[in-house]
Amino acid sequence: MKIEKDRVVRFHYTVSERGAHARGEPSLETSRDREPLVILIGHGNIIPGLEKAMMDRQAGDSFGADVAANEAYGEYREGLSQRIPKKHFGGTQLKPGMQVVLQTNFGPRAVTIQKIGHSVVDVDLNHPMAGKDLHFDVEIVDVREASPEEVEHGHVHGDGGHHHG
Numbered sequence: 001m002k003i004e005k006d007r008v009v010r011f012h013y014t015v016s017e018r019g020a021h022a023r024g025e026p027s028l029e030t031s032r033d034r035e036p037l038v039i040l041i042g043h044g045n046i047i048p049g050l051e052k053a054m055m056d057r058q059a060g061d062s063f064g065a066d067v068a069a070n071e072a073y074g075e076y077r078e079g080l081s082q083r084i085p086k087k088h089f090g091g092t093q094l095k096p097g098m099q100v101v102l103q104t105n106f107g108p109r110a111v112t113i114q115k116i117g118h119s120v121v122d123v124d125l126n127h128p129m130a131g132k133d134l135h136f137d138v139e140i141v142d143v144r145e146a147s148p149e150e151v152e153h154g155h156v157h158g159d160g161g162h163h164h165g
């Protein structure tokens, strides 16, 4: 079964900054140490460039895909720093450069710690992969039809998907 809109795909991925392998730098993130990712195609659940590269592939396919920043997490934007009271970080030991997830009015958001003061912390609100041209290595594990309910909700239900309380 081919990957197209309203189908559910399970896949493994490893993402690196483009050219990182050649420079001997490590990957940024991989699913290889956990369960594959499960997503519903055609509902904005993954970055557009990766979704495009997956179209028409099928279970068992392995491929590499170059995704430019504007098709991934967007360009890096200056001036996206914010000063946040330290208490919002709980007991976490903070270090500059570290990535943490903050609960915001817009839902959870990954931020990068810039500077740690006595009572406040400066964070960079850009996505950690913003401004980066990326390379994905992908292995398609399986592909199935989405249920009508999944299509209506715009996300996957069941194993590895969304659970409604």
Ligand code: ZN
Pocket: 153, 155, 157, 162, 164
């Ligand atoms: Zn749902």
